[in-house]
Amino acid sequence: MILHLALALWTLIVVTPGDPDRTLQEAIASAPPGATLEVRGGIYHGPILIDKPLTLIGIDQPVLDGQGQGTVLRITAPKVTVRGFVIRNSGRSLEHEDAGIRVEGASGVILEDNRLEGVLFGIYLKDSPGARIRNNTVIGLDVPEAERGDAIRLWYSPDAWIEGNRTLRGRDVIIWFSERTVLRGNWFEGGRYGIHYMYCNGSRVEGNTLRGNFVGIYVMYSQGLTIRNNRLLQQRGPSGYGLAFKDSDEIYAEENLFLDNTAGIYLDNTPRAEGSPVHFRRNVIAYNGIGVLALPMVRGVVFRGNVFWENEQQAATQGEGNLMANDWQGNFWSDYTGFDGNGDGIGDVPYRSRRVFETLVGQVPSMRLFWGTPVIQALEAAALLVPFFEPQIRLEDPAPRIRPPVHLPDEAPRNAKGWLSFGLGGIGLAAAWWGWLRRRLSDSPKTAPPGISEAILEIRGLRKRFGRTWAVRELDLVVRPGEAVALWGPNGAGKTTTLRCILGLLDYEGAIRVGGRDVRQEGAAVRRWIGYVPQELAFYNWTVAETLRFFAALRGVPVDLEKVEALGLTPYGDQPVRSLSGGLKQRLALALALMGDPPILLLDEPTANLDLAARTEWLSRLRELKAQGRKTLLFSSHRLEEVQGLADRVLVMQEGQVIAEVSPDALAKIVGLRTRLRLSLPPADLERARRVLEEVGYHLSSNGHGLILSVPADHKLAPVRRLWEFGIPVQDLEWELDEPEARTNS
Numbered sequence: 001m002i003l004h005l006a007l008a009l010w011t012l013i014v015v016t017p018g019d020p021d022r023t024l025q026e027a028i029a030s031a032p033p034g035a036t037l038e039v040r041g042g043i044y045h046g047p048i049l050i051d052k053p054l055t056l057i058g059i060d061q062p063v064l065d066g067q068g069q070g071t072v073l074r075i076t077a078p079k080v081t082v083r084g085f086v087i088r089n090s091g092r093s094l095e096h097e098d099a100g101i102r103v104e105g106a107s108g109v110i111l112e113d114n115r116l117e118g119v120l121f122g123i124y125l126k127d128s129p130g131a132r133i134r135n136n137t138v139i140g141l142d143v144p145e146a147e148r149g150d151a152i153r154l155w156y157s158p159d160a161w162i163e164g165n166r167t168l169r170g171r172d173v174i175i176w177f178s179e180r181t182v183l184r185g186n187w188f189e190g191g192r193y194g195i196h197y198m199y200c201n202g203s204r205v206e207g208n209t210l211r212g213n214f215v216g217i218y219v220m221y222s223q224g225l226t227i228r229n230n231r232l233l234q235q236r237g238p239s240g241y242g243l244a245f246k247d248s249d250e251i252y253a254e255e256n257l258f259l260d261n262t263a264g265i266y267l268d269n270t271p272r273a274e275g276s277p278v279h280f281r282r283n284v285i286a287y288n289g290i291g292v293l294a295l296p297m298v299r300g301v302v303f304r305g306n307v308f309w310e311n312e313q314q315a316a317t318q319g320e321g322n323l324m325a326n327d328w329q330g331n332f333w334s335d336y337t338g339f340d341g342n343g344d345g346i347g348d349v350p351y352r353s354r355r356v357f358e359t360l361v362g363q364v365p366s367m368r369l370f371w372g373t374p375v376i377q378a379l380e381a382a383a384l385l386v387p388f389f390e391p392q393i394r395l396e397d398p399a400p401r402i403r404p405p406v407h408l409p410d411e412a413p414r415n416a417k418g419w420l421s422f423g424l425g426g427i428g429l430a431a432a433w434w435g436w437l438r439r440r441l442s443d444s445p446k447t448a449p450p451g452i453s454e455a456i457l458e459i460r461g462l463r464k465r466f467g468r469t470w471a472v473r474e475l476d477l478v479v480r481p482g483e484a485v486a487l488w489g490p491n492g493a494g495k496t497t498t499l500r501c502i503l504g505l506l507d508y509e510g511a512i513r514v515g516g517r518d519v520r521q522e523g524a525a526v527r528r529w530i531g532y533v534p535q536e537l538a539f540y541n542w543t544v545a546e547t548l549r550f551f552a553a554l555r556g557v558p559v560d561l562e563k564v565e566a567l568g569l570t571p572y573g574d575q576p577v578r579s580l581s582g583g584l585k586q587r588l589a590l591a592l593a594l595m596g597d598p599p600i601l602l603l604d605e606p607t608a609n610l611d612l613a614a615r616t617e618w619l620s621r622l623r624e625l626k627a628q629g630r631k632t633l634l635f636s637s638h639r640l641e642e643v644q645g646l647a648d649r650v651l652v653m654q655e656g657q658v659i660a661e662v663s664p665d666a667l668a669k670i671v672g673l674r675t676r677l678r679l680s681l682p683p684a685d686l687e688r689a690r691r692v693l694e695e696v697g698y699h700l701s702s703n704g705h706g707l708i709l710s711v712p713a714d715h716k717l718a719p720v721r722r723l724w725e726f727g728i729p730v731q732d733l734e735w736e737l738d739e740p741e742a743r744t745n746s
Contacts, residue, residue: 033077038059040060041062044064045067046066051077063085063087064087070098072099073102075106081111085115088100088118094120099122101114103124103157110132112132116139120140122140122152126156130159140169152173163182163183165187172192179200180203186209188208188209195218197222205225210233215237216230216235219251220246225250233259233261239266241262242265244266249278251278256283258285264290265292281305283307290311292315293316303329304329306331315353330400331400456632459475471494484646484647485650488667490654495653496604503532515529528596528598533603545574569584572584590621603635650667678706681706681730
């Protein structure tokens with residue numbers, strides 16, 4: 001018996017594609033337990049079942065193709081290793097939970113160095129303890145979020161190690177009822193919950209990157225978790241939490257980076273048991289909409305040695321109340337206005353979070369659009385100068401640090417290091433603000449500084465980096481009054497970052513001048529020159545008229561009824577904003593941006609969420625403004641027709657750099673844009689039309705009632721004309737612009 005087992009352990013079976021004697025499934029069935037199968041490159045059709053301890057090693061990335069039916073690879077035996085495969089094309093049944101790899105009732109499984117693509121669920125473990133899931137890539141289906149499966153799912157599978165994996169477009173990475181799991185060094189992007197824990201105790205989350213999900217990490221009904229050295233970046237969407245807790249205890253969150261989330265940390269009934277420690281230590285919480293958001297009943301959470309840097313709200317409650325029942329001590333606050341008289345590194349007066357802006361945003365969320373503007377600075381100054389205007393204290397740190405108590409990681413905002421020794425007394429700050437308030441009365445954007453005819457916006461050597469990633473590199477741009485300049489490029493090219501630097505919302509290297517003023521030194525005055533329309537609009541639940549009056553009052557200007565009429569908003573004055581169509585909301589956003597008659601408009605993908613009719617109307621409004629010659633436009637767009645219909649010139653951006661400056665008409669040819677056409681044809685002419693187009697080199701596919709082909713974007717009608725020349729009628733034509741491909745500057 002021992003001899004037979006030893007022979008099995010040393011058995012090596014080579015499997016090649018197209019073997020006439022046996023399929024991969026037959027090779028698995030005939031292999032003795034403990035054998036190793038070397039599977040050579042090629043395509044092997046699923047579904048595949050492994051029901052005994054085996055090691056499958058892929059050589060030259062063999063493909064396991066599920067052909068769109070069920071689960072591709074199912075494992076029901078312990079001690080199975082699968083390494084080096086491409087696994088694709090599972091079924092799409094959410095009811096049956098079709099997956100790329102499904103492991104059931106099998107302990108000690110190792111899955112590593114595999115690539116899963118076009119799968120509903122990626123890697124699914126059920127009742128399978130002790131798994132090792134390493135260095136896999138899981139790319140989910142390109143379908144709406146509600147139709148996706150989980151990229152990785154553990155169900156009653158404790159003691160798993162999930163390391164070095166990367167997921168994209170999955171629904172969640174779910175760890176449910178699976179204690180003592182370790183997630184280390186993974187990158188989870190573009191999902192709903194990056195990591196979702198439920199009833200998981202004693203687990204560790206270390207060194208992961210969670211980016212662009214609705215929620216980075218959500219921990220529910222769990223205790224004893226250590227969450228250390230993770231990067232939680234740009235969680236947006238319906239909730240946008242970087243790290244969230246519900247009914248959890250004994251949590252240690254240390255040395256994490258929370259950057260550019262809607263809310264960095266969210267707390268709901270955590271801790272749930274009195275005396276259960278929940279600690280946040282040495283974290284960097286920077287440039288979030290809200291640093292810490294908690295329900296008012298949250299108490300007993302300890303915040304020690306953290307850096308709170310330039311969050312729009314450092315801390316807030318979801319509902320009426322404050323966070324005074326928690327322990328805030330020894331943190332660094334970028335908006336601290338105290339001083340350090342004895343030089344011990346600790347502020348001599350407590351830090352108190354009681355900014356007027358934070359109170360107003362808690363009541364009116366849409367006011368976040370005005371973060372950093374002169375209006376908000378005026379409100380804050382009034383709060384210091386007029387005691388009865390002082391808002392409620394939300395939290396108090398009795399020993400705030402003058403310098404950051406931790407080493408800032410590379411991903412932290414670079415300007416944090418410039419504040420290391422900053423300390424300013426509250427009286428001195430109030431006096432400075434009072435002087436600014438008096439000066440602003442005579443500071444009008446209609447009075448142009450010398451040289452404005454040459455450049456209304458000038459950027460020299462703009463550089464912005466997030467960690468090791470350059471968002472913008474060596475950008476130079478001069479925009480003259482009345483020009484319309486487009487920023488073109490794929491997602492991640494640096495367009496939005498450039499606009500945010502101009503607004504002063506991000507620190508940067510280089511120089512930006514607006515109307516002759518330096519953005520760094522005179523940011524408040526600069527922003528009076530600019531009207532801004534973001535891609536994502538957020539309005540409070542008021543009527544149109546109430547919204548216009550409120551924002552006009554904040555800017556200190558009357559509502560311009562002529563502009564309201566010109567934008568077609570007058571008939572909707574009594575309607576709630578939430579009831580408006582997308583096009584009308586966009587008109588309202590433009591009306592707000594035009595308040596105070598700023599000479600510059602910055603537009604970030606302004607038609608991204610509009611249908612064709614609303615988009616056409618919006619562009620018509622912008623063209624009217626441009627024709628009047630009183631507005632300078634700088635806008636980002638993915639739409640060729642917008643650029644060609646509005647821009648005077650185009651900056652083509654890629655990976656933070658400008659790789660070309662072209663005319664709008666030359667854009668399609670320069671960057672190789674292509675259009676996907678769908679031609680509807682009479683069924684009797686379908687085959688003849690295919691031959692006519694293939695004769696001149698078009699590559700075609702059929703959707704059953706017409707033809708689909710890709711052509712250069714500036715030659716959309718060429719195939720239609722050719723069909724007409726041969727007497728073949730085109731009954732309907734649909735087209736869409738392909739996403740521009742990443743290119744290097746050759």
